[in-house]
Amino acid sequence: MADQMSLVLLRRAEHVLFGALLVVGAVRTGGAAAVASAAALAGWYVLGIALARRGRGRTVGIVWLAVLAAGWAGLAVLSVDFVWLAFPLFLLAMQVLPAPLGVPAVVLLTAGAVTTIALHRGRFDPAAVLGPVVGAAVAVVITLVYRDLRRESARRADLLAELTEAQDRLARSERYAGTLAERERLAREIHDTVAQGLSGIVLVLRTARDADPDTARGAIDTATDAARTALADTRRLVRALTPAELAGRSLPEALRRVVAAAPYATLTVDGEPAELPTPVEVALLRAAQEALHNVRAHAGAERAVVTLTYLPEVVRLDVVDDGRGFDPAVPPAASTTGTGLGLAAMRDRLAEVDGTLVVESAPGHGTALGVTVPLGSTR
Known part of the structure; x- marks a missing residue:
């Protein structure tokens, strides 16, 4: 968790640094052309952040970085005050480009910064050379540390996933026994x-x-x-x-106890609660428990909404989350979410009471699970 927070803080520091240097350059340079160009470059930078959050491919990132570097070069030629934007560009080059291309790109950007300073001053100044070179070296070191943090974070995430899966297997074994x-x-x-x-x-x-x-x-x-x-x-x-959850309790009361144990979930009951056959109540209760288990163990969701609806001819149970989602078309054995076997068991249990299960999901767009049991076939 600490590693993940460090990564987030590092990314935010990069954004703040880029914005601050861009504003300083625009203010010190002045003029409509400089301000408009700086605003355009800021817009392009924000677009790249949005694309990265949506998981666009590396090719898109490389194109975005190339345009950003070209925009920086134009601003640097316009005013020497924009040259120091090279430092966040060093960081971005090391992060966006493949490892073999990162360092050469930083060297190229460093040469561009040194040359631009020399053009503005009319001569090569050792201090002007030292600044970009030191900045480039610091950027490379920071990026290497950043990559180590990412690897460590990924390793811990894998270990946590393995531990969760082992706990699930143990729980299933104990339930089976x-x-x-x-x-x-x-x-x-x-x-x-x-x-x-x-x-x-x-x-x-x-x-x-x-x-x-x-x-x-x-x-x-x-x-x-x-x-x-x-x-x-x-x-x-x-x-x-x-x-035990239904002993002396109605189905809505049992669901409230289940949802209360999941702080990320809320329950809504619509319609007039009716007394259902025990097998139906058990099937609906187990479906809700399995769905909330999947939300906790696999979805990575911040919120889940459980809705129990009593209609004249059917009773419905819906569980909707805002997690990472999955592809329902992928066979359970090939799925990486671990939800396949649980959903299959849920379908089997619902089939015993003439119920149906519908799952709607897509990677990155959460999951909606709907259970329907006809009342006429269960009375």
């Missing part, structure tokens, strides 16, 4: 209660089939009691399968 243990527990519980009760009912009813009426009535009463017990056991097991 917990699922297996719960399945075994439920299997034993069903065998010891419901299965044995149903088996006893079958035996009693078989006995009643060929018995006299009084014996048959007694057997039927016994079977009825056993059936009630089995029904009570079944209901108890169903309640045990309800997620």
Whole structure:
């Protein structure tokens, strides 16, 4: 984090330095031509910053730098006060150009600065030579440090991503192990209660089939009691399968608890909340949890909005974030966001309640996830 902040501060210092030197040159030179030319160069500089933030390619950056250098040369010929803009240009040349071309470009800019000063003064002054040369050397050193910071920042980002992925794998393994243990527990519980009760009912009813009426009535009463017990056991097991988040809570309340644990997320509930079948509420809750997990782990988003909408025929869940986005057309195995398996599991869970999942996303433009479950098929 500190390395990233250092990079940001260094970039901002470059922008301030370029702007300050440009303003100083325009003020000291005076005249409409100098001010207009300086303003045009400032506009071109700002355009380059905007293009860089949008991730334009290196070729665009090289063209931008070449035009910027040409504009500087014109201003330097117009007035010696613009010569010192060469220093931020040294930094930009080392950053924008490929490594083999950076130093030669700095040498060329240094020669241009020295020559321009000599032309204005009518002679070569050792002090005039020393200034640009020292500035160029400092710029090269600063850029090398800057590159080291970038490499270190990238390395730490990779380590953080690997750590996050390892934590996710561990969490998935623990959830899977917990699922297996719960399945075994439920299997034993069903065998010891419901299965044995149903088996006893079958035996009693078989006995009643060929018995006299009084014996048959007694057997039927016994079977009825056993059936009630089995029904009570079944209901108890169903309640045990309800997620802890939904225990004693409505779906909106459960979602509020989930969203409260994600400081970057907000929840909106539209429409009149209706009681939904437990499988539907579980599917919607798990979809929201998976979506917010992806936002935290992969999207790099600053904000996510969760919307639960109750309509007459369907219930909708939408999760929209302003993160880096991804290409939904890329197969999960080839995706670098790690969202593929989670989305596939989400689709499978929703299919069990006749629900659908729609994902809209593009690199750099966030992600919108929409879940729809028809109420008619779930009642």
